[in-house]
Amino acid sequence: MGIKPLADRVVLEPVEEETVTASGLVLPDTAKEKPQQGKVIAVGPGSLDDNGNRSALEVKEGDIVIYRKYGGTEVKQDGTEYLIVSEDDILAIVD
Amino acid sequence: MGIKPLADRVVLEPVEEETVTASGLVLPDTAKEKPQQGKVIAVGPGSLDDNGNRSALEVKEGDIVIYRKYGGTEVKQDGTEYLIVSEDDILAIVD
Amino acid sequence: MGIKPLADRVVLEPVEEETVTASGLVLPDTAKEKPQQGKVIAVGPGSLDDNGNRSALEVKEGDIVIYRKYGGTEVKQDGTEYLIVSEDDILAIVD
Amino acid sequence: MGIKPLADRVVLEPVEEETVTASGLVLPDTAKEKPQQGKVIAVGPGSLDDNGNRSALEVKEGDIVIYRKYGGTEVKQDGTEYLIVSEDDILAIVD
Amino acid sequence: MGIKPLADRVVLEPVEEETVTASGLVLPDTAKEKPQQGKVIAVGPGSLDDNGNRSALEVKEGDIVIYRKYGGTEVKQDGTEYLIVSEDDILAIVD
Amino acid sequence: MGIKPLADRVVLEPVEEETVTASGLVLPDTAKEKPQQGKVIAVGPGSLDDNGNRSALEVKEGDIVIYRKYGGTEVKQDGTEYLIVSEDDILAIVD
Amino acid sequence: MGIKPLADRVVLEPVEEETVTASGLVLPDTAKEKPQQGKVIAVGPGSLDDNGNRSALEVKEGDIVIYRKYGGTEVKQDGTEYLIVSEDDILAIVD
Incomplete structure (x- = not known):
């Protein structure tokens, strides 16, 4: 994918929650600021x-993460939507 | 549990207060920003x-803590609700 | 008492002002943000x-202090109410 | 071009999105703060x-970048419009 | 006096302006945030x-100072009113 | 000119845009915060x-610069109007 | 004069503009935040x-300066009005 983020930024491809039922993680709809995977x-x-x-980020390519959508910027390439966020907006890595 | 928090974040499982009567701790309902265990x-x-x-956090897996719910993010896995907070939102460890 | 505060936090037991007449200190009711002991x-x-x-706090167990209630979090244990504050909210030690 | 930016500032020439169809990147119109190339x-x-x-910037002359227009300052020279932004307003380099 | 201030805090006893006519200093009533001695x-x-x-404060016991009342906390002991301020609220020492 | 600025401040003499047609630079009227030369x-x-x-400023006497008027302070001497700005308000040098 | 300022504070005696016609400096009345000498x-x-x-201030006793009145505190001694400002509120020295 042809986007190289600067500084502490991370390019994410949102994951539909139906696709992660194997790990059993569900993100509730009712949270005020809904976290996303x-x-x-x-x-x-x-x-x-x-x-x-510069200190390397904690996340790496391929990680599935939980993030706060607030503050991210949406871009679209070849029909796929991506989000560029700061690492601060990433809360955790889902193993 | 398959969630690995980043930076100073902590994954908490809220504790029902009925379950901690042994320690005799009660958190009042009337506080404006109700602390939780x-x-x-x-x-x-x-x-x-x-x-x-990076400096290691003061809390470790298994600690029972008092925290402020404000700012935390709820996630649910296998039917259990968790909360991801920054360590700054944790006030104390209950021995 | 089974609460171990984190970082610069302090657990306080509010002192009724009648109980400190020996030191002669009186905290006025009229102050906008009423200080407490x-x-x-x-x-x-x-x-x-x-x-x-980490730098050790200036206050230690047993000190009688004047503090600002704003920002503190109330907890109750065995019928006694405590307050968890940051040391920044403590103004002075009463000798 | 006769503009030499100070500190972490960058002079950008906005790129019309029609001109970058080769890379297939499309920036959606619906985003609240529309990113631009x-x-x-x-x-x-x-x-x-x-x-x-001073630490050298991550971007260099000739890079195609995605940036947030907010905060930038428009200047026009010889009929071409430029934008002066801080590097913080640049999210990523498009390869 | 039995109050030991923490950090950069200072305990002040307000000085009635009639009592300092020797130094000839008068603080105007019309200032929006009235300074005090x-x-x-x-x-x-x-x-x-x-x-x-820790760096020692610039003021010492016995100094007569001009301070901004804003932000100070009033306490009363043995019938005397004191004010606890941060040193930042003290503007100058009156020789 | 008899004004010696402090810290990171710069004394500017605004340049009428008619006088810089040689460089071909035009600053648009429509920008919300109009930059100036x-x-x-x-x-x-x-x-x-x-x-x-102290680190020396990036601009020097005689430079023609683009600056944001916001935050500057106007002074007038011998019939000429000057502006005192922080270097942060200067975006670029025009070669 | 018996006022010794703390930290980066400066005691100023406002100068009437009529008294500085020799230097030809005029401060306009129309500026939103009127600078003063x-x-x-x-x-x-x-x-x-x-x-x-501590780093010594850039201004010294006897300098004529241009300052922003905002934030200063007025005091009066022996019939003369002074202003105590932070050095940040002083923009320049008038030679």
Whole structure:
């Protein structure tokens, strides 16, 4: 996929919840800020710290993650919708 | 449980207060922001500090903690509801 | 008492002002944000600084302190009400 | 082009989406804050960090990038419209 | 006086302006946030800096200071009213 | 000119756009926060960083710059109007 | 004058603009936040940086400066009105 995120940004492909019934995870509809699941497609090199260094992100390509949609930016390529989020908006990796 | 939190995030399983009468702790209903008790299910590796290092969290798997629900994100797996919070939202460990 | 606070948090037991007439301290009712007195029951290990270290709190178990109630969280154990505050909400120690 | 951006600023020439059908990327109209594509025309030397050093930007002249228009400043030269943004407003590079 | 302030806090005893005519200083009534004069009764050890050290305050016991009342907390002991402020609320020392 | 700016401040003399047709740059009227061009008349020594050092500004006397008027302060001397801005309000140098 | 400012504060004596016609500087009445001229009467030792050091202020006693009145605090001594401001509110020194 031809999108290379900057800094601590991550490109996600949203995962339909029907497709993850094997892991038994269900995200409730009633939560005020509904968390979502996605597959990590690409990750940035990390943000600059106070000394001008970058720390690698915790997530890597292929991870299934739970994220907050708030703040993300939608892009569409070849008919597939992606979301670009900051790693801060990713709460956890689903094993 | 298949959720691996990032940074300083903690996965909690809310504890019904009837189940902790042994310790005699009661959380009042009248508090404006009602604190809650939960059991720590999984912890993240800690946030990055200014030098790109991570400091381990103070809580560990199995701890019973008092936390503020505000800011947490609910997820449900195999019929059990969990909450993902930042460690900042955890006030204390109940011995 | 079975509550171990995290970071810079302090567990306080509010002190009725009638019980401290010996020290002669009176807290006025008219202040917009009424300060309160309490006894320190337990203290956290201190917050993490930018280098990943913790500095011990200035208050210790047994201190009588003046604190701002704003921001604290009430918990009740064995019929006694406690308050969990950040050390920032504690203004002074009453000798 | 005669504009030399300061600090972490980047001069972009907006790219009409019709011109990038080869890469198949489409940016949806419905997003609340519509992301846009642009070509990097010039980059600043980077912002000062806490030690008085500058870290080079991640984008370079000629990159096609996805950016958020919010916060940018429009300038026009020889009939062409440019936008000056902070690198923070650039989300990703399109390969 | 039995109040030991924490961090960068200072205990002040407000000074009636009639009592300082010798120094000739008059604080106008018309200022939107009226500055006040007070005598320093006790000072804290200073706030923690980013390296876990404390820097001594600039004011010391006995100084007459000009301060902004905003943000201070009133306490009363043995019939005398005191104010606990942060050193940031103290503008200057009156020689 | 007798104004020596402090810290990261810059004294600008606004440039009428008719006078820069040679470079072909036109600043649109329709932008919400209209950028402006000016000539740098004097620059400050730079702001203090966390270690008490100052880093020289990127602009120098004589530069023609694009700046955001927001936040600047107007002064007038010998019939000429100047603007004092922070370097952060300067977006780019026009070659 | 008997006022010793703390940290980065500066005591100013406002200068009537009629008295500075020699330098030809005129401050317009129409500016939203009208800048003012003043003479530096006393300066503080500088604010504490992250390492617990203080950096000397850029202004010194006797300087004529342009400042923003916003945020300053008025005091009056022996019939003269002074203003205490932070150095951040001082824009430039008038030579």
